[in-house]
Amino acid sequence: MDKHYDAKAAEAKWYKFWEENGCFHQDPDGREPYSVVIPPPNVTGILHMGHALNQTIQDILVRWRRMQGRNTLWLPGTDHAGIATQNVVEKALKKEGKRRQDLGREKFLERVWEWKRQYGGTIVHQQRMLGNSTDWRRERFTFDEGCSRAVAKVFTQLYDEGLVYKGNYIVNWCPRCGTALANDEVEHEPNHGHFWYVRYPVVGSAKGVKGEPYKDYVMVATTRPETLPGDTAVAVNPKDDRYAHLVGKTVILPLTGREIPVISDDYVDREFGTGIVKITPAHDPNDFLVGKRHGLAEINIMTDDAHMNELAGEKYCGMDRWECRKAIVEDLDAGGFLDHIEDIDNQVGHCYRCHETVESRLSKQWFVKMKPLAEPAIAAVKSGEVKFVPERWSKIYFNWMENIQDWCISRQLWWGHRIPAYYLKSDAEQVFVAETAEEALAQAKTKTGNAALTIADLDQDPDVLDTWFSSWLWPFSTLGWPEKTKDLEYYYPTTDLVTAQDIIFFWVARMMMAGIHFMKKPPFRNIVIHGIVRAADGSKMSKSKGNSLETRSASRSRSSPRSSATPRSTRRSSRSAATSRPRSGTRHASC
Amino acid sequence: MQEAEVEKLNVEKLKSPDAAAQPFNLSTFQPFNLSADDRHILYAADLACRKVNEILEAYRIQDGALAVYDFFWTQICDGYVEYVKDSPNKAASVAILRDVFWKALRLLHPYMPFVTEEVAHQLGFLKDGETIMLQEFPKGYTDAEKSAWGVTEGNYEFVNAKREAITAIRALRAEYKVPPATFVKVTVATDDAKAKAEVESLKKAMRAESVEFVPAGSDLAMPSKITKFGTVYLSLEGLVDKAAEAKRIAGELAKLAGFIKSSEAKLANENFVAHAPEAVVAEARRKLAENKEKVAQLEKLAKLFA
Numbered sequence: 001m002d003k004h005y006d007a008k009a010a011e012a013k014w015y016k017f018w019e020e021n022g023c024f025h026q027d028p029d030g031r032e033p034y035s036v037v038i039p040p041p042n043v044t045g046i047l048h049m050g051h052a053l054n055q056t057i058q059d060i061l062v063r064w065r066r067m068q069g070r071n072t073l074w075l076p077g078t079d080h081a082g083i084a085t086q087n088v089v090e091k092a093l094k095k096e097g098k099r100r101q102d103l104g105r106e107k108f109l110e111r112v113w114e115w116k117r118q119y120g121g122t123i124v125h126q127q128r129m130l131g132n133s134t135d136w137r138r139e140r141f142t143f144d145e146g147c148s149r150a151v152a153k154v155f156t157q158l159y160d161e162g163l164v165y166k167g168n169y170i171v172n173w174c175p176r177c178g179t180a181l182a183n184d185e186v187e188h189e190p191n192h193g194h195f196w197y198v199r200y201p202v203v204g205s206a207k208g209v210k211g212e213p214y215k216d217y218v219m220v221a222t223t224r225p226e227t228l229p230g231d232t233a234v235a236v237n238p239k240d241d242r243y244a245h246l247v248g249k250t251v252i253l254p255l256t257g258r259e260i261p262v263i264s265d266d267y268v269d270r271e272f273g274t275g276i277v278k279i280t281p282a283h284d285p286n287d288f289l290v291g292k293r294h295g296l297a298e299i300n301i302m303t304d305d306a307h308m309n310e311l312a313g314e315k316y317c318g319m320d321r322w323e324c325r326k327a328i329v330e331d332l333d334a335g336g337f338l339d340h341i342e343d344i345d346n347q348v349g350h351c352y353r354c355h356e357t358v359e360s361r362l363s364k365q366w367f368v369k370m371k372p373l374a375e376p377a378i379a380a381v382k383s384g385e386v387k388f389v390p391e392r393w394s395k396i397y398f399n400w401m402e403n404i405q406d407w408c409i410s411r412q413l414w415w416g417h418r419i420p421a422y423y424l425k426s427d428a429e430q431v432f433v434a435e436t437a438e439e440a441l442a443q444a445k446t447k448t449g450n451a452a453l454t455i456a457d458l459d460q461d462p463d464v465l466d467t468w469f470s471s472w473l474w475p476f477s478t479l480g481w482p483e484k485t486k487d488l489e490y491y492y493p494t495t496d497l498v499t500a501q502d503i504i505f506f507w508v509a510r511m512m513m514a515g516i517h518f519m520k521k522p523p524f525r526n527i528v529i530h531g532i533v534r535a536a537d538g539s540k541m542s543k544s545k546g547n548s549l550e551t552r553s554a555s556r557s558r559s560s561p562r563s564s565a566t567p568r569s570t571r572r573s574s575r576s577a578a579t580s581r582p583r584s585g586t587r588h589a590s591c
Numbered sequence: 592m593q594e595a596e597v598e599k600l601n602v603e604k605l606k607s608p609d610a611a612a613q614p615f616n617l618s619t620f621q622p623f624n625l626s627a628d629d630r631h632i633l634y635a636a637d638l639a640c641r642k643v644n645e646i647l648e649a650y651r652i653q654d655g656a657l658a659v660y661d662f663f664w665t666q667i668c669d670g671y672v673e674y675v676k677d678s679p680n681k682a683a684s685v686a687i688l689r690d691v692f693w694k695a696l697r698l699l700h701p702y703m704p705f706v707t708e709e710v711a712h713q714l715g716f717l718k719d720g721e722t723i724m725l726q727e728f729p730k731g732y733t734d735a736e737k738s739a740w741g742v743t744e745g746n747y748e749f750v751n752a753k754r755e756a757i758t759a760i761r762a763l764r765a766e767y768k769v770p771p772a773t774f775v776k777v778t779v780a781t782d783d784a785k786a787k788a789e790v791e792s793l794k795k796a797m798r799a800e801s802v803e804f805v806p807a808g809s810d811l812a813m814p815s816k817i818t819k820f821g822t823v824y825l826s827l828e829g830l831v832d833k834a835a836e837a838k839r840i841a842g843e844l845a846k847l848a849g850f851i852k853s854s855e856a857k858l859a860n861e862n863f864v865a866h867a868p869e870a871v872v873a874e875a876r877r878k879l880a881e882n883k884e885k886v887a888q889l890e891k892l893a894k895l896f897a
Contacts, residue, residue, distance in 0.1 A: 017722065023724055060647075060701040061650075061652075
């Protein structure tokens with residue numbers, strides 16, 4: 001026997017042995033199954049310490065259950081990670097002086113797949129180095145053929161059930177290109193602008209004299225007075241004592257005479273302007289969210305090419321937005337509503353393609369109606385059918401589920417599952433949702449009565465689905481659904497889901513909903529929530545702070561005890577690592 | 592290579608030439624003449640298997656690691672391996688060691704998959720083409736086995752107490768700087784007849800020329816420690832050159848007095864306390880307390896050599 005243990009050689013040798021001899025693989029049989037699906041890491045990335053902790057915990061449970069004689073499956077895979085992956089490839093393109101639009105959709109997607117083939121293997125290599133006993137023969141990718149088919153089927157079924165619908169959402173809009181822009185397609189540039197201080201009279205206050213129409217008013221500072229006709233509230237910070245007495249009152253929107261409420265919302269910055277802001281849900285992303293929280297109307301006062309429409313009022317209708325700004329400022333001044341004007345340096349968004357000033361506006365996006373899906377998912381945890389470990393995380397889960405909002409699932413990206421909705425070229429109001437273009441065409445022929453239609457007469461929705469729209473199906477799409485496979489029948493519901501608390505909402509709750517809706521059974525029995533790896537001083541690790549560690553450098557080998565897979569203790573010898581509290585690196589551990 | 596692994600691999604040296612040929616099946620094992628230590632490690636193995644399974648059922652991953660660690664390191668490596676070297680019933684003890692070691696490797700496998708696989712093969716627990724990851728996870732012994740071998744909780748606690756006494760004597764030897772090779776005289780104050788039967792193994796483990804027993808409650812004028820086994824006393828008679836030792840101690844005390852004086856002055860300086868980083872001040876306080884503790888120990892020692 002060698003006196004020295006050569007970790008590198010031994011680990012390479014044994015992992016190869018295990019994998020080649022099918023030690024990670026089992027087929028359905030008569031035994032009790034134990035199954036776990038891995039939280040799929042983003043295919044773009046490299047594993048960090050959080051992954052190492054998460055996967056080590058899973059591997060410990062899986063190896064233990066397998067040795068106990070359970071028929072064990074740990075299913076590996078990666079996530080296509082829509083925006084993250086698209087960004088990486090676009091950055092590479094940028095070095096060649098190109099934009100994705102220069103390539104066109106098809107060529108660009110080819111580039112992304114090519115990139116995945118070349119670099120997507122980093123993670124699965126690292127996972128092998130960690131010693132993960134995952135069944136590589138069943139490895140999946142959220143954007144592979146089977147998972148994509150599941151996505152199309154789920155979208156179609158939810159649409160048919162009335163649970164997927166099109167609704168308004170705020171997007172960045174280029175009036176010249178006539179298209180929505182992703183956040184990263186908006187270039188923010190410094191601008192010398194103005195703050196217009198505008199008085200909104202409080203309803204019920206006495207009329208004043210000498211050009212001061214009302215004695216009692218609130219003063220609002222705005223950089224975009226042309227959006228004023230779209231205001232549906234003014235807002236103050238709930239902690240702002242100066243204005244507490246106003247909350248719940250109504251004010252008169254100048255020039256329109258419309259009465260709008262004074263609301264309080266944490267979003268308002270007490271230091272900004274006067275501490276009172278106008279809320280224009282149809283024309284500002286933050287105001288849109290405030291509006292959603294307070295149930296405010298969304299009044300879209302502009303056309304696609306940034307002219308004012310009839311909702312802006314008769315006088316302004318048809319004006320260009322800059323022309324309208326001028327007119328409104330003049331009218332405010334004439335009416336005694338304009339208090340004063342200040343110069344201000346701010347940032348204004350421009351279209352990265354044509355440099356036009358970007359407008360925030362409402363746009364039709366796809367949503368999932370969540371309430372009907374959430375109810376059975378709440379019940380499954382309440383009844384104890386699904387358990388959180390530790391139990392206290394169920395409170396967070398309930399809290400979110402009981403206040404759930406509809407989920408905006410469309411994204412203005414190219415890399416992802418393209419929405420299976422098809423529009424008639426001759427009449428874009430006619431939409432056909434189907435798993436394939438052929439089925440959509442069949443629907444179109446029936447509905448229009450025009451048997452001569454061809455695929456070329458249809459336009460597929462250009463948007464793709466949110467990345468989580470594929471990962472919420474992960475526990476059953478990976479086992480073959482919608483086919484009725486033996487794996488699905490035997491390994492579903494999975495036994496344990498092991499993850500950290502930061503994705504209870506994004507992922508765990510949504511998997512619960514999808515699992516129950518499409519499989520009629522929750523996707524797992526136990527939701528095991530572990531701590532987040534933190535730096536020695538308790539702060540979160542992040543690349544930008546420079547205190548994060550890549551898995552490979554931190555645990556070159558798994559020769560050190562894995563429960564102490566923390567940055568500090570892995571550098572110590574086995575003995576001291578094991579005698580130190582295993583929580584030393586995860587002192588904020590939740591379990 | 593890491594420390595713990597070296598120790599684990601060193602266990603192999605204990606393998607008797609024919610041990611590899613022996614089956615590890617303890618059910619065919621003759622339970623006669625098992626010592627308290629043999630029965631103790633069997634109990635510890637049983638306990639570890641049950642605990643680890645129970646803990647993992649509750650998803651307390653890190654507690655499971657501690658349980659395996661305690662069994663592997665404290666019970667086997669620190670405890671039983673030492674015993675087996677001089678076991679009066681070596682064949683039985685080696686067979687037991689191999690059985691509990693094999694259990695420990697499998698308990699450890701989910702935590703340390705590669706090392707356990709390598710060691711299992713190097714020690715001949717597995718043949719080529721086999722893998723530890725598909726071996727049965729240990730459940731512990733059956734009640735019938737434990738009863739046949741006399742594996743009881745009482746015996747387990749008794750041997751733990753004995754280990755505590757051994758550790759206490761080792762600590763006293765270190766405290767009074769008794770050279771490791773020197774044989775010492777030990778006295779144990781206890782009325783337990785079972786304890787007295789352990790005299791031979793105590794002598795070996797404590798490197799003592801004699802271990803004597805006096806009634807519980809006796810008070811002897813020697814360095815001592817209280818343990819569950821009884822109060823243990825270490826005689827320093829004839830072990831050290833009293834004059835040389837007294838001189839060395841006096842020197843050390845003088846040096847420490849200097850350190851203490853300067854750090855007390857530093858800490859009395861408000862300017863230092865107010866402006867130095869908190870960690871620096873805390874470290875100065877800790878160092879001062881440590882030096883005062885050293886002085887107390889040395890003064891105690893000085894009395895013995897006066």
